[in-house]
Amino acid sequence: MTIRCTTSLPTIHVLVGEKVSVLSGLAYDRWVLWLEGIGCQRHGSAVLEAVTLGVSGRELVVIEGSHASGKSTLLEVAASARLPDRGAVWFAGRNTATLQRASLPFVRRNVGYYTADALLVTEDSALANVMSALAVRGESLAAAQAGALDALGLVRARELAHRQVASLSSGQRRLVALARALAGPPPLVVADEPAALLGDEARVVVINALVTARDAGAAVLAATADSAWADALVAAGGRRIHLAEGRIVGAPPMGLVPALSLADSREGRTPRPVSPENEDSKSGARTEAAKGPR
Secondary structure, three states: OEEEOOOOOOOOEEEOOOOOOHHHOOOEOOEEEEEEEEEEEEOOEEEEEEEEEEEEOOEEEEEEOOOOOOHHHHHHHHOOOOOOOEEEEEEOOEEHHHOOHHHHHHHHOOEEEEOOOOOOOOOOEHHHHHHHHHHOOOOOHHHHHHHHHHHHHHOOOHHHOOOEHHHOOHHHHHHHHHHHHHOOOOOEEEEEOOOOOOOHHHHHHHHHHHHHHHHOOOEEEEEEOOHHHHHHHHHOOOEEEEEEOOEEOOOOOOEEEOOOEHHHHHOOOOOEEEEOOEOOOOOOOOOHHHHOOO
């Protein structure tokens, strides 16, 4: 399955049945992103436990949870900004845990990742910052400029294009950072609290921008602690997942036994699936995480 992106928020064409390189920015079966059995720890305490979810092309998924629910860590894993301690992250038909570290930047180029503290080059213009996301994907200078202007227009910030980032307010910088994540759009957009600290009008703009990226073919994964804003995303056709204390609320318990550590993944070891009803499954059974999404 292949995803091709151009710069003016066009439809992303998906050809089913063909596997190609991660460098082409493709989806795997119906899922652009598939996370299975994800576990993360911080300072010896679990932040995420056995989280499994998928996001397909032309889909908007919103993770709703409190500020201590683990949603930011989950989005870091989804964007390949961090490797999980266990579990599998399938993007473009590959488990990113099995890739060499030198290959991860090629994955990240196909992910538009937004966080409130996203780094911008403050001495450059807003336009140059957004263009950088397209330039690393191989776009020509003219195409990158046109796509960056489209993305800035999408978040109603086109008038900021030629202003130096250092002169922008914090809210304006957030909109520029979001435009950079949406430019293209890439096959996968991951946005952590994209409407935080914005006014009511800008919050509506952000919803419309995420919906436009979804409708252009991108898989969009957003997270928020604001239930009202999550409601608005659901009203716009999004699918909501509740996260609490590092677990998906209401989902059946899922896990991998033995735990699929990063070292195991890289060595090609295959964990076995386990269910609450059968914790003594034979070790020869292949796990869904090892097989990949279906």
